[in-house]
Every structure is written in C-alpha cells, then in structure tokens.
Amino acid sequence: MDEQEWLAEQFEGARGHLRAVAYRMLGSLTEADDAVQEAWLRLNRAYDSDIENLRGWLTTVVGRVCLDMLKSRRIRREDPFESVVHVPDYVQEEEGDPEQRALLADSVGLALLVVLEALDPAERLAFVLHDMFGVPFDEIAPIVERTPAAARQLASRARRRVRGGSAVPDPDLAKRREVVEAFLSAARGGDFEALLNVLDPGVVARSDGRLGARGAPAVASTAAAFARIAEVAQLALINGSPGVIAAHAGEGFRAMTFDVAGGCITEIDVITDPERLLTLDLALLEG
CATH class of the missing domain: 3.10.450.50 (Nuclear Transport Factor 2; Chain: A,)
Known part of the structure; x- marks a missing residue:
C-alpha cells in the first residue's frame, strides 16, 4: 500500500467523526460535507509523516475550516443587502446507519444547534470541540488564535449561554x-x-x-x-x-x-x- 492509499484509508476511517464535528459546528449537512472535503484536500497538500495523531490533526483542520465558514456566514448576515437566515438541517436517523446516529447524538440535537446559532463563532468552536468531542484547550487555542486559558473562557461563556441551568432562581x-x-x-x-x-x-x-x-x-x-x-x-x-x-x-x-x-x-x-x-x-x- 502506497502513502496515498494509506492516507485515503485513514481519512475514510475518520470521516464519520469529522462530519459529526462539522455538522455541530455548522448545522448544515451540505456545509459539513464541504468542510470535510476541504480537510481531505488540505491533507493531500500538507501531509507530514511526523504527524503523530492524524485524527486529531484532521479534527483541528475541520475546526479551522468551520470557523472560517461561520465567520463568513456572520458577515453575510450583517450585509444590509443580503438577508441570510440559517436554521440547522434536521438529520433523520436511518436504522443501522452508525454515521447518522453519530450525527444525531441525542433527541434534542437540533434544539441545541439552534441555540448554538446565537454564539460567537469562536465560542461555538470552543464549546463544540471541548464539550462535545473532548478536544483539549491546548489544541483549541491555536485554532481561535488565543491562549489555552482564553479558549477555556470561550467554552465557559458558551456553556453558560447554552445551558440555562437546572434551576430557575426567580x-x-x-x-x-x-x-x-x-x-x-x-x-x-x-x-x-x-x-x-x-x-x-x-x-x-x-x-x-x-x-x-x-x-x-x-x-x-x-x-x-x-x-x-x-x-x-x-x-x-x-x-x-x-x-x-x-x-x-x-x-x-x-x-x-x-x-x-x-x-x-x-x-x-x-x-x-x-x-x-x-x-x-x-x-x-x-x-
């Protein structure tokens, strides 16, 4: 097996995970597939045999691509001549399809995505990568161009906005x-x-x-x-x-x-x- 075949095999093994990350970041199946495809193109252009954790590297790349897409989406929303309203796609689970089940995650996945739409792109990325996929803040920090401590604060702010808490004090x-x-x-x-x-x-x-x-x-x-x-x-x-x-x-x-x-x-x-x-x-x- 040559290097290209090996890369393709490794990428296919990570595709479901990468699509789940991108879907939660973007709330759009089409855009999620675009982000995953861009990660494949970047892998082909920039693969280095010194990469120890290829799945982690690809997750980081997908995170960066999604962050850029979210920023572009926000800019379009602020354009007075273009009204862009985005409500997340609903993913209907198909029995026996583990990738679809991974995308759904739980019965309120879409509700959570709608709440995530209100977050700043960097907050959304920090929350999704850390709270949903367990990516360390040391790896999130370079993506959002902040220190690990600042990335932790981004996720914390997002968590407070997303989760209203178990009690209403008033x-x-x-x-x-x-x-x-x-x-x-x-x-x-x-x-x-x-x-x-x-x-x-x-x-x-x-x-x-x-x-x-x-x-x-x-x-x-x-x-x-x-x-x-x-x-x-x-x-x-x-x-x-x-x-x-x-x-x-x-x-x-x-x-x-x-x-x-x-x-x-x-x-x-x-x-x-x-x-x-x-x-x-x-x-x-x-x-």
Whole structure:
C-alpha cells in the first residue's frame, strides 16, 4: 500500500467523526460535507509523516475550516443587502446507519444547534470541540488564535449561554417552569385530563401569530396530538421565560412560549418561522 492509499484509508476511517464535528459546528449537512472535503484536500497538500495523531490533526483542520465558514456566514448576515437566515438541517436517523446516529447524538440535537446559532463563532468552536468531542484547550487555542486559558473562557461563556441551568432562581419563574413542565409531561402522555388541569378555561393557542385553538378542551386536544413531538421536546428559557423547544423528523423545529397566570397557562404561542426563531434568546434547561 502506497502513502496515498494509506492516507485515503485513514481519512475514510475518520470521516464519520469529522462530519459529526462539522455538522455541530455548522448545522448544515451540505456545509459539513464541504468542510470535510476541504480537510481531505488540505491533507493531500500538507501531509507530514511526523504527524503523530492524524485524527486529531484532521479534527483541528475541520475546526479551522468551520470557523472560517461561520465567520463568513456572520458577515453575510450583517450585509444590509443580503438577508441570510440559517436554521440547522434536521438529520433523520436511518436504522443501522452508525454515521447518522453519530450525527444525531441525542433527541434534542437540533434544539441545541439552534441555540448554538446565537454564539460567537469562536465560542461555538470552543464549546463544540471541548464539550462535545473532548478536544483539549491546548489544541483549541491555536485554532481561535488565543491562549489555552482564553479558549477555556470561550467554552465557559458558551456553556453558560447554552445551558440555562437546572434551576430557575426567580420564584415567579420557578412557578411558571413548574406549570410548563406539567404541560409537557401531560402532552407526552397524551393525558387529556392532566392537560385540562394546567390550562386556563379561556386559554388561546397560536401558531406563528395565527389563532389555532381557543378554550381548554380544544387546546388540550391539540396538545394531546402533540405527544410524538413532545417526546423529543426540551425545556428551555425563551427570552428569559420557561418554554419548550422541539424538533422531530418531518415536523421541523419549533419553539413554544407560554403566558401563565394563577398557576394555569393562558396563552401558547408556537413559533416555527425561521426568521422569528433566530430572534429568540434561547438557553436549554436541564430537566
């Protein structure tokens, strides 16, 4: 086996890992494949037999490529003549396909990616590489052109923004969270009576601003049908208030905000419009 064949074999062995890294960095399957292909081209141009950890080297290269792509995406967004709205691709798992399973990672992968969209590119890279793939800060630092300590701070800031924490300290927010959790639990079980107990008799549900249902029985019927999506839903802080974000194959991504009064839900707003989604301040809540 000559060197080129050996390189191709090693690269193919790392392709699934590299695609998973790029997908979490970019939220786009097409762009992830582009980043992986660029890593292959750079490997062919710059391979050095002194490289001890080829998989680590390739991960670093993919990180740099993705960082450049994220910076370019942000510049396009700031162009007043070009509106670029990016909502991550949903990856539908195919049974027996380990690469697809690696891309999904968990049932709230897309929700997390949407939250990551709000991060600075360097924060996103530090968080993804360290927290999701265990890359040491010593290796992340050169990619973001900072010291290891500064790279650690980038990941820490990203972590605080991504994870809202397991508790909501404000007493009012804590009560609202309990109500939203009760709604989500009832919806997951398709429990019509439990839904009625948490809904105000005059509750109103809207979808992207359009009236969907009015009154507890009508909204409860709609929520009960939401059980399949509720299974992969995640509690979140949405603009500082407890809500729900969810993604399901064939259903896309959605955020749900709730108005709560007297221990009951009075209004539900389901948001699926990509432009509205990217204006939301999102942070995942640990259940």
